[in-house]
Amino acid sequence: MMRSSALSLALGYVALGITALVLFAAPLWYAWQVTIQDGRSEILQADAQRLTDVYRRDGSAGLKSFIDTRLHMQIAGDRILLLTDSSLTPLTGNISHWPRNLPAAPGNYRVDVDTADHGIQSTLVHVAQLGNLYLLVGRDNKLFAPLERRFWYGLTAAIAVLSIAGLLVGLITRRALMSRVNSIRRTISAIIHGDLKHRLPSHSSDDELNTLTRTINGMLDQIELLVHGVRNVSNSIAHDLRTPLAELRSRLEELSLIRPPPEKTFGEIDAAVADVDRVIRIFDALLRLAEIDAGMRRSGFVPLDLVDLASAAVEFYAPAAELKRIQLSFYGDGPLPVLGDPILLAQALGNLIDNALKYAPENGAIDVAVRRRSDTTAEISVTDNGPGIKDSEKAKVFERFYRGDASRGTPGVGLGLSLVHAVAKLHASVLELSDRDPGLSVVLTMPSALAAGTGAAQPAPSPAAASAAATPVTATPAPSS
């Protein structure tokens, strides 16, 4: 039989039960034996005394006839009686001879006695010397034998019941456990073979196995989500890298086939290099996304001023806005300390402004604002008055390589908002899209450093200082000369 923890446990309990039973029975048995022995000796002594009294009153002949009468009338009961002369030759009694090994001295002994009715039995006897006669008085054990037998039967039966019940319970438990373990094993092998949809069967009860099962199912959910994500990403990579690679390949192949004049060849080579650069850009963006998703960048967190960071980003994009005659304005309620990765936050904000610039109409407006939302949260918002995003598309824009209808014909690979989303997630922030009719507002709400612990030691700016520092800065297009 297979080694089974359930079975070994059951057998262990059986052994423990038997031990306990024996420990309980042994003193009982001992006490019982001692009590019986004491009681018997007293009875024997009383019997002997009575016979001695007869001897004293009626002499040896009287005693002999007394014993004879009793034996004859069969009122001796289970008594063993023997009267012998000084040479231990029987005069009368219900046993045939003086037991072997029994000394002819007064006292209590345990000897083997050959009785007519029950054969040889170990019996407690009392020996008394009456003049030159020896008297042996005993009691047959048969009176107590059934009781003792019952005791032994009881003990044996108890042990047997305990063993069988233990074994049965062990087997049943093992069976029940094995069936659940086997179903878990089957599910897991299915998962190992690649079918991640399987889940372990779980019941509503809260036993140990179920708790474990539910935890494992939770883990499987997470794994499936991640694998799904990875699969999505690799599909998107395949799709999005394939396009520029295909362009590159056909460009080079055409060059090799047609062999155009040098001037045109160089132009094509430049275009090919640009194709490769596009592939590299996509690669870099994906690597960075992977890096952020893996949470590796949290080591790069430093205390920084969100207003500083945002105003620098606005300043960086201001000339580009100016070129499109878009009014890019900034409002900063600072300083606003947060804990974050300055490079990633700048890139995320840059992507948002860049997006807004792409979609805001000529002579449009983009508002970037950094505000303290509460004592523990800061908020960056980028609002444009472009076409906005349809509700049906809102959930999709954070997906990798997703490009909305409105983005056709604009440069970009569809990773910008994915990066913003990943950066927000890394910073434990909430990213919301809302309509501005017309336009889109992207709001990033992140915990401020004052709440995050690191900045807790810094004194919070007093309300007066905060309002004094609230300086709306507007980067309006300078008149072009």
Add this chain to the structure above:
Amino acid sequence: MKILLVEDNERVSQFVIKGLQEAGHTTDHASNGREGMFLGASEPYDVIIMDRMLPGDIDGLAIIEVLRKAGKHTPILVLSALSEVDDRIRGLRSGGDDYLTKPFAFGELLARLDALHRRAQGVNRESPLTVGDLHMDPMTRKVTRGDRQIALQPREFKLLEYLMRHADQVVTRTMLLENVWDYHFDPQTNVVDVHISKLRQKIDAESERPLLRTVRNAGYMVTAGE
């Protein structure tokens, strides 16, 4: 310039050596860490190009640390296929002066080598800069072109200062992003070009000879030459 290239990939090495030769530089090549360490420690070079991942037991960063401990201050450009910002920081912390991710454009490499070389020659941060009739005084923050005074916003000033400190050298967009804005990411759109054209309007618009030039497929250059 005399340049040491420590790089194990033959193709990349040939490409770099040929390019540097055409740009008028002499290049020594070491294809493993041991050789690279030996050459770097014994020969006087203007710049060292160091690949991070090298075959054998000595990698690029280890060589840099040894050279720095030995008192060699030759500017080192670290080349790597690892692009994560943390790796970049580790590369610079070990004593490298600049970091370039593979694959790279040769123009980018050349521009960065020039910048490193110039920086190593020592510049006085406070001395006035002059390119043709364009003058800049970092102390008073005054910029003039001929007799005309030019008003620049702080970031424009920083941009022009960086370009003028690297006058007659190609400066790439990435170099500008990193050094003027401290942005270590690709902003996708041509924002740098817009900044440059805005700056160009201010310094070149009213002059016959443009000083701020675009170098095709590479970047920008401030020069008074032809």
